[in-house]
Amino acid sequence: MFTQNSMPSPGTMGDGSLQPNPKRTKMKVPKQDIVRRLRKKAMKSSCRTKVAAIGFSSHGEPLACEFNRPRFSKHGGGIHAEMAVMNNAPANLSLIVLVSVTKTGKLRRIRPCSACARKAMELGVRIVSMG
Numbered sequence: 001m002f003t004q005n006s007m008p009s010p011g012t013m014g015d016g017s018l019q020p021n022p023k024r025t026k027m028k029v030p031k032q033d034i035v036r037r038l039r040k041k042a043m044k045s046s047c048r049t050k051v052a053a054i055g056f057s058s059h060g061e062p063l064a065c066e067f068n069r070p071r072f073s074k075h076g077g078g079i080h081a082e083m084a085v086m087n088n089a090p091a092n093l094s095l096i097v098l099v100s101v102t103k104t105g106k107l108r109r110i111r112p113c114s115a116c117a118r119k120a121m122e123l124g125v126r127i128v129s130m131g
């Protein structure tokens, strides 16, 4: 597995304060923009339940947007969108917005599974949903 733990953290040039404070993460993009991105991303999923997740830095900047992918060999397996965000986002990932999207493009609140929730806890990442 590839981890980015050894990579130097970018963005220390500014005020230099990299305070991890996940509870106060404010998203810097308007909500309708996030909704639009999540909806568009979820539509790329070939899973029956289409899920999208978008990760934000502690400064509220969007980092990575992912959708869920099926795993053909194992029923109920696959890569969850929130797991893909945690795997692909840089180390300053702080908040994930996780939703499922219906066929008509409606957002639904969902919770991460226990495996994703555990990983998020280890990383100090908060997962929220909206719908």
Ligand SMILES: [Zn+2]
Pocket (backbone or CB within 6 Å): 080, 082, 083, 112, 113, 114, 115, 116, 117
């Ligand atoms: Zn999961």
